[in-house]
Amino acid sequence: MGDWFQTIVDTEATSAEAQGLAANVLDWLIADGFISAERTDCVLGADAGHAPGTRYGEAVEDPDPELVNVWSNGLHVTVGRTVFDAGQGEPSAVTCPHCAAEMPLVDEHWSPIEETWARFEDAVGSWAEGHDEPVACPSCDRTAPVHTWLWADDYFAFGHLGFTFWNWPTLRPEFVVDFSRRLGGHRTVLLEGKL
Ligand SMILES: [Zn+2]
Incomplete structure (x- = not known):
């Protein structure tokens, strides 16, 4: 347990x-x-x-x-x-703060979708050190700092x-x-x- x-x-x-x-x-x-x-x-x-x-x-x-x-x-x-973060598991999706496009981060087997996750991982990893790395949205092409994206399940x-x-x-x-x-x-x- x-x-x-x-x-x-x-x-x-x-x-x-x-x-x-x-x-x-x-x-x-x-x-x-x-x-x-x-x-x-x-x-x-x-x-x-x-x-x-x-x-x-x-x-x-x-x-x-x-x-x-x-x-x-x-x-x-x-x-x-x-x-x-929520510990075990993976964030299931993330939503662009500009255009509200939602990108799944896991597939139907709950495995991470590496190419989508790759957009975010550096920015997530460096935020605590004081960086505000912008992440580009594949739908609208605009960028937003990683902490402004909306993470599903509040992961x-x-x-x-x-x-x-x-x-x-x-x-x-x-x-x-x-x-x-x-x-x-x-x-x-x-x-x-x-x-
Ligand atoms: Zn967007």
């Missing part, structure tokens, strides 16, 4: 804002008992995170009493330019700030809306995946 995660990505926060916003949101989550204040070894892919708090159940659809017994049950905050989200909940049950939509409000009304993407 793999580990499941949900990441709320703020796609509008600038690199200058991210740290301050992260601190505000953590203050709120700790004060309201959604997470515990201590940073402990409870997340994957990072050294520490915040375990669920006494009122974590109010953030999710269907609270799981067993979550406290799962080692990887914490919240990890990522600050810094990052391409967040990728590009941003400077993300909150990853490890193994939490499905987050309640109201909780996610509250999150956006605490992030100054920024647009957020909820990305779900498995490792």
Whole structure:
């Protein structure tokens, strides 16, 4: 059994804002008992995170009493330019932000279509290092930076700030809306995946 995660990505926060916003949101989550204040070894892919708090159940659809017994049950905050992805699997399609042409990225056997993926892979791979490589659309010939393309199933989200909940049950939509409000009304993407 793999580990499941949900990441709320703020796609509008600038690199200058991210740290301050992260601190505000953590203050709120700790004060309201959604997470515990201590940073402990409870997340994957990072050294520490915040375990669920006494009122974590109010953030999710269907609270799981067993979550406290799962080692990887914490919240990890990522600050810094990052391409967040859904882990296992492949993005199924991508849509041009200019002409709305949708390009499949996998075939009927769910295998990546290499020639289409090749248009994007360098730009996706270098975005975190600060590049905004334009990608040309084969339908309309216009170019757009990779983070402005629309990725099916929210497979990728590009941003400077993300909150990853490890193994939490499905987050309640109201909780996610509250999150956006605490992030100054920024647009957020909820990305779900498995490792
Ligand atoms: Zn296009």
